[in-house]
Amino acid sequence: MDSEPTTNHLSAFDLDILREAFRKSVREQNIPTSRWVEHARLFIKEMSDDEPGEELIRIIIQP
Numbered sequence: 001m002d003s004e005p006t007t008n009h010l011s012a013f014d015l016d017i018l019r020e021a022f023r024k025s026v027r028e029q030n031i032p033t034s035r036w037v038e039h040a041r042l043f044i045k046e047m048s049d050d051e052p053g054e055e056l057i058r059i060i061i062q063p
Contacts, residue, residue, distance in 0.1 A: 015059060018047070022060050036061045 010018070022043055025031075031039050040060045044052035052060075 010056075018044070019060050019062075021047075 022040060025043055026036065026039065029039075037057060040057045041052055044050075044056060044060065
């Protein structure tokens with residue numbers, strides 16, 4: 001069974017909270033857009049102790 005966090009395990013509310021926390025982190029650390037994927041991967045891993053799936057990363061970094 002795949003243990004990667006996906007959107008199937010998170011509510012829309014949880015995704016919105018995670019997305020806003022990610023954006024706040026990006027602003028506070030002045031992370032350029034070119035590093036958002038890497039930062040999202042590390043950010044989600046730190047929050048969940050799991051490797052995030054590509055779909056979750058895509059959703060978190062979308063404008």
